[in-house]
Amino acid sequence: MNNISENTPELVAENCQMIKEMLRDFCEKEIRPNIMKWDESQEFPIPLFKKLGELGLMGVLVPQEYGGAGFGYHEYVTVVSEISKVDGSIGLSVAAHNSLCTGHIMQFGNEEQKKRWLPKLASGEWIGAWGLTEPNTGSDAGNMKTTAVRDGDHWVINGTKNFITHGISGDVAVVMTRTGEAGDSHGMSAFVVERGTPGFTGGKKENKLGMRASETAEMIFDNCRVPADNLLGEVGEGFVQALKILDGGRISIAALGLGIAQGALDAAVAYSQERQQFNQSISKFQGISFKIADMA
Ligand SMILES: Cc1cc2nc3c(=O)[nH]c(=O)nc-3n(C[C@H](O)[C@H](O)[C@H](O)COP(=O)(O)OP(=O)(O)OC[C@H]3O[C@@H](n4cnc5c(N)ncnc54)[C@H](O)[C@@H]3O)c2cc1C
Known part of the structure; x- marks a missing residue:
């Protein structure tokens, strides 16, 4: 877990914003329409991970010299939580690929090993x-x-x-x-x-x-x-x-949990505004409207 970004806080915030915008579009187009199909058939959608590789998200923490995005943990948490808002399965796989396998080679591989495996992992060519x-x-x-x-x-x-x-x-x-x-x-x-x-x-x-x-x-x-x-x-x-790799893994799981919780809350709020009972949306009833007001 020694990947501490040397970027300034302003640049990190800019990167996170850019990742959020990019992933909102990507997830709506490439993930959301397929969620039920993948879940019901338990299909692991390999082509999706190649596309995530093209966006630089299969080597988030990998230095650019080995083909990665060269980001730090703030950007990494943004990637995993944004994807997990839409589909926790995909968030989990992105996290395991980035922080476990790729992270282990990045932290403990020698120069020859890093050159041999990291570019293929960071590009998404290899999972x-x-x-x-x-x-x-x-x-x-x-x-x-x-x-x-x-x-x-x-x-x-x-x-x-x-x-x-x-x-x-x-x-x-x-x-x-x-x-x-x-x-x-x-x-x-x-x-x-x-x-x-x-x-x-x-x-x-x-x-x-x-x-x-x-x-x-x-x-x-x-x-x-x-x-x-x-x-x-x-x-x-x-x-x-x-054990050191699992330290990074715990950040992944926290980001995954955060994204899933935010996705569930967003869906619940949207549903409460759409669902009509007693001639109005249920979001207008006190028990729900107070909660939504608290979140604003
Ligand atoms: C979706 C998924 C993906 C996974 N991916 C990977 C992967 O890529 N690579 C990999 O190596 N593993 C992976 N795992 C395995 C995961 O790391 C293990 O499930 C985890 O280590 C727990 O082991 P266990 O399931 O055997 O539970 P157990 O060790 O049997 O634990 C069962 C329960 O007992 C509790 N417990 C155990 N010991 C103690 C103790 N000393 N004190 C108090 N409570 C205790 C635990 O907290 C838990 O609640 C994955 C698991 C899942 C579910």
Whole structure:
């Protein structure tokens, strides 16, 4: 979470305003007409993310030298909350792509790794996934069972991650693995695994009650051989890296919640002004009109 924008407060405010205006148009045209279709079919709309990439919103925090927008967290929160006002699923996927997978490579990748993966992620050409959670280790992620064992100039990964955003459709994943003793917070390491690597497949997709256009699925590693160059940072640093990435993830989830709440309030106010009972809109009745007046 070390991406502190060096922009002046005035420029940050201008950027946020520009993002709001751009996203209001984009969401009305590209997202709102499809919300029910995507939700009912649980379709993860990949082409939409390519369009968001063209707007610079798949690498919000990525420096411009790696193809990103080079913004800071104020702009990032604006992006996630504006999208989530209209569709929380899309907000969740944008957040997971930006702050988890892309953020991890940006913070802990070496120069060669950043040049290799960040431009594709920031442009939206590739969608990112980030795998920490396992069936029996959610909050207790330090007890993960997925292992990586060194074999020459490769590491061999075995195990299953679940509840992973873009677990099937992600083109590249950052995966936390055990490389040391169970229970040792310095016994875990993070690797980048590209889709198409033999032994790496997507598994079961969750049938969720909400956020249904955001894909949540298993990632399965079966003797998956990953080049040693794909290790992020040092051996044993993976868990500490993951906790730092989750600090940024909490900002994402707060922005998501804020956007969803604002979207729900906007919809409720609009409905109260349209719905007629006793020959007037229900927004004119005291219980509702007081609330709307409070918001003004
Ligand atoms: C839509 C969605 C997308 C996700 N995307 C990703 C992703 O991209 N990558 C990834 O790695 N994971 C992802 N996750 C997984 C998510 O990070 C886990 O769900 C989360 O870590 C919680 O784990 P759990 O569901 O196993 O709950 P559990 O750990 O079983 O917790 C269940 C309940 O017990 C409580 N609890 C647990 N331990 C304690 C304690 N010590 N004290 C008090 N209360 C406690 C929890 O707060 C919770 O309310 C996603 C989950 C969802 C729902």
